[in-house]
Amino acid sequence: MKKILIAGAGGAPSEGVINSLLQEGKDEVIGMGSEVTDLALSAAQKKYYVPYANTYEYKDALLKILVNEKPDLIHFQNDLEIYHASLLRDEIHATGTKTFMPSHDVIDTCVHKYKTYLKLKDAGVKVPENILISDEKVLKEAFQSLGDANGNIWLRASSIGGGGKGALPTNNYEFAKGWIQRYNGWGDFIAAEILTANTVTWLSIWHEGELIVAQTRIRKGWVHGNRTLSGVTGVTKVGQTYADAIVDEIAMNTVKAVSDRPHGIFGVDMTYDKNGIPNPTEINISRFFTTVLFFTEAGLNMPAIFKNIALHNEFPTLKKNINPLENGLMWLRGMDTKPRLVRNSDIENEIVFL
Secondary structure (H helix, E strand, O other): OOEEEEEOOOOHHHHHHHHHHHHHOOOEEEEEEOOHHHHHHOOOOEEEEOOOOOOOOHHHHHHHHHHHHOOOEEEOOOHHHHHHHHHOHHHHHHOOOEOOOOOHHHHHHHHOHHHHHHHHHHOOOOOOOEEEOOOHHHHHHHHHHHOOOOOOEEEEEOOOOOOOOOOEEEOOHHHHHHHHHHOOOOOOEEEEOOOOOOEEEEEEEEEOOEEEEEEEEEEOOEOOHHHOOOOOOOOEOEEEEEOOHHHHHHHHHHHHHHOOOOOEEEEEEEEEOOOOOEEEEEEEEOOOOOOHHHHHHHOOOHHHHHHHHHHHOOOOOOOOOEOOOOOOOEEEEEOOEEEEEEOHHHHHHHOOOO
């Protein structure tokens, strides 16, 4: 039996991974995290507190856990920790613990959205036009060049952070200026063209340049999206399995634009433009998305595949490695209620429509 340490334990992104690994049942799963109340909720078999990854104390705490527990593999589930832990990978490996991560330059590109945009644009991947907002003059120019018919642009932070950090649509220059100032965001915020509300995500695992498996999911709304200015929370309310050759092609091109030898996890988030073309908006690097348990329950345990490659050099046998799951499976989620895997027919049979 091997031992796997999962960071961010107790938080939704990591619990999907932890529960997927526990469902396979082969190895011991240990958790660590920086929120005590989250840790208390984790399904991990043992739990450790660590300071936040961007603090001075993090490195010593992490290495102490690795020396004490001697896990065979460590995996991280949020951009901030992925970035800082990536800088420590040599010291992590020196303890005997493995990682399964892309190179640090790939991680650096992907956790900074504007760097990702530049890479994709240079590679000829269709992306919404982005402008890095250095000052008020550039913000005014962004409204003039990127505004839609109603003058709206999309604002978001380029720096490390999930959940649609700082994201919102607006056609009001003064509001936009105040919003950027609130986040101390001059030189960090990006203005972009407004796309549609339709999104799709392509989650994949690669090994030394070879695609091992990929599965697509469309999103049908955000949990508590009506309580944010942008409508985006980063927390999917309803996900559905989906397959489309155009999405596959664009996602593959996106991954190869940031890495000539992809290795580890690459999740490509795309939003459809008004012509129905999915435009990549970011790459979730070296981590599974929050609803990865959806795929596990549907029959594709990607965390187990990831772990088995890293620890056992064991690769999956699949009928096809791109979108192996049945189309149209839905994953329903809500606060304080157990998620559920269903088909449309299940809902139609259970609910009375008058």
